[in-house]
Amino acid sequence: MSADPANRMGWVPAPQQGWVAPHIASEFPGLGIAWVEVDAKPGRSPHPVRRRLRDLSDRTYGAQAIRLRERPIPWAYRVFYRQIGLDPDRTRTAIEQLTLERLEDGGFRTHGLPADALNIAIVETGVALRAFDAEAIEGRLCIRDSAPGESLAGAPAELAKGTLTIADETRPLGLLFGATGEGFAVERGTRRIAVAAVQVKGVPQIAVEEALWMAAATLEAA
Amino acid sequence: MDGRGDSGGSLITLSLMPALLRQEDFGGLEVAVDERRARRQLRQQIARLEAELAGLFGEAFGHTEVPHRVEAISAQPRVLDLGELEALRDELADRVAEARQALVERRRAEEEMQALVEQMLAAPQDFKWVRISREELGLPGCGHWHSRPRLGPIGMLMGWWRVKVSSGCPLPGRLAAVEHEAEARGEAGI
Secondary structure (H helix, E strand, O other), X not given: OOOOOOOEEOOEEOOEEOEEOHHHHHHOXXXXXXXXXXXXXXXXXXXXXXXXXXXXXXXXXXXXXXXXXXXXXXXXXXXXXXXXXXXXXXXXXXXXXXXXXXXXXXXXXXOOEOHHHHHHHHHHHOOEEEEEEHHHOOOOOEXXXXXXXXOOOOOOOOOOOOEEEEEOOOOEEEEOOOOEOOOOOOOOOXXXXXXXXXXXXXXXXXXXXXXXXXXXXXXXXO | OOOOOOOOHHHHHHHHHHHHOOHHHOOOOOXXXXXXXXXXXXXXXHHHHHHHHHHHHHXXXXXXXXXOOOOOOOOOOEOOOHHHHHHHHHHHHHHHHHHHHHHHHHHHHHHHHHHXXXXXXXXXXXXXXXXXXXXXXXXXXXXEEEEEEOOOHHHHHHOOEEEEEOOOOOOHHXXXXXXXXXXXXXXXXX
16 A cells, blocks of 8 residues: 555544455454554664554553453453464463563563554553554455465465464465564564454454554654 | 233244254254354353452452463454353363352352451450461461560469550561571571
């Protein structure tokens, strides 16, 4: 997608809605994917982003972490993890993983961009976000199950039939809530970043839009 | 009522009943089991149980350990079949029951301790040297109730017992002083 000035939400591009394979959508009503693309390069986070992380650290306490799984959005992701066979206490949801790291490290540590931008948006909204190299994506993003013989780029083994993936119009980019295929992750040479939000039942559309807006705005401002 | 007098659907349903009892006639009756609907039902139950388990986990945290883990069914995300969803639902239901039981037992133990403290306060001489912490009562903080004699050995001989309530958590400064003292002793080889 090009950054058409007419298709923008404030000073960041408006999110695009991806699609979900119909047989998956009928199993999981409410499942969706949306993404925004921004011209941004990976690198060290500027001072305002690091300050924002520190402010977030000051607002995140152990008591909140314990009650996190009772909040609607983190709970919705935990439920969805269970429903797709994952154990959310082992393969942690994005928000729970970040909160755990905050408690272990004593603060949200900076990992540079785009990770910091995504982390700020995840902590603020609870929505699960992923970053891809936008120039490697062909067409619209979607959530679908893997076809027989498909594998993630760079992975030696084939994906088990029926594995849920985030894909573009030609191939899977990564596992849904898992590893990203080689060549699709944001790397040193990336010039354009796609931030994708996976929506599950119970996560309001407004939260998804806010998460994408927040991440994109942070990346564009950097 | 035998239903034969009903009009419409009920009459048809009852007239099909003998056929339903014969397994081989299922196909002819066009009875299809909607597995997708069953899977949806199970997913709803899983969502409800997960919410319940999350609540129990939060309630028990810091008081007692509650079993809350349910192992992953799959290494990679995929659509679970009916049997797997059913197994997951049952596992979650077991964890909820176990967690609830653990909380009930913990509450019972706390109530027993509360009663013991009240008895101790009423008759300290009957509970010589008994010490109960706030943690055992499910209360925050570091204090405890300790039945001990007044004036040391004299009180012991005279039977002058009382319950002493400790003043709570040690201050950080005091803890640091104890650490420094321990370090100094270590260096001096005491």
